[in-house]
Structure formats: structure tokens, C-alpha cells
Amino acid sequence: MKKLTKTSLALLTVVVLLSALLMSAQAGPPTTAEGLWQYQPFIESARMAGCNTFLDTFENGMWTGTFVGTSTEDGKVVVHCSGFWSFNAIVTFSEVTVEGHSGTLVMSVEGSAPDAVSDWHGRWVILRGTDELATLRGQGTWWGPGAPDVGLWGDIYYGGNIHFEP
Helix, strand or coil: CCCCCHHHHHHHHHHHHHHHHHHHHHCCCCEEEEEEEEEEEEEEEEEEECCEEEEEEEEEEEEEECEEEEEEEEEEEEECCCCCEEEEEEEEEEEEEECCEEEEEEEEEEEEECCCCCCEEEEEEEEEECHHHCCEEEEEEEEEEECCCCCCCEEEEEEEEEEECC
16 A cells, blocks of 8 residues: 555545535534423432432423423432532433424433522533434523422423534
8 A cells, every 4th residue: 555645645634624514514504492391390219318319300391492392301300418409311202393393302401400499500402313303403501490399390491502414
């Protein structure tokens, strides 16, 4: 096999970079995502470690706005000794519509609240989708009062950016 000359190596590098730029350009600009996420939380189990409480949760969700559909969620809530609450979960849509495209979608969410009565704030990231949502990517934030108690519906608002990759 011949040695690559500096010129050949430089040309190969330019071709690879241009290919990457072309693929990025085909994705198009992101679209704003926004709407309402209503959820109903349930506690599956609770345990204590010192003065911290760890909750395994399950939630039903209804989404309107950019994401239209229902979801389920398996999550973890930690009530810290200081009164601070933290949360992370996987949200699964068995059927959802996004900008006229449908399929399934899996999203990661994480957030926190300074105490039991303050609003929640967090982030969401699309992990994967199927069917017409297989190339959907996106991320953003969410905020709101949440559910007033276990088994009751609460409101969370979401915003961010999405795009379909080529």
C-alpha cells in the first residue's frame, strides 16, 4: 500500500469535513417545541437512608402542544435531608404525534424543586423514536407546580427545540 502524501491526506481531510458539514446542513434548523405535560404520580416503593427518602415512582402522562399523546414514566425521587427534591425518569410514549409524524418515543427527564411546595424545574432529552419519529432529536426544559399529591393530576410546561435528522 502506498504511503499517503501530505497532499493526499489534506485532500482526504477536506472531503471528510465537507461530508460532515453537508449532513449537518440537511438536518435543517430546529423547530421550537412547547406545550403542557400533565401527569399523575404514584409511589411504587419508598426507603430511607439516613434522613434521605428514596421513592420509586410511576406516572401516567398526557401531552399537548408539540408532543401530542399519552405516556408512562418510571422514575426516582429523592427527598434530601435539607428538604430539596430531585427527580429523574424515563418517559415512554406508546403512540405520539410530533408535527404530523407519529410513532413511539423515549425521553429522559430530570429536575428538582427546592422543597415540597415550590415549582419544579428540569430538562428533557429525546433518546430515541420509532416509525416516523426514528430521526427525531431534541431537548429542552420543563417547569411548573407539578402534582399536588400522589394520584392527583399536575401541570408541567415544556419548551425546547426539536429537529428531524436526515
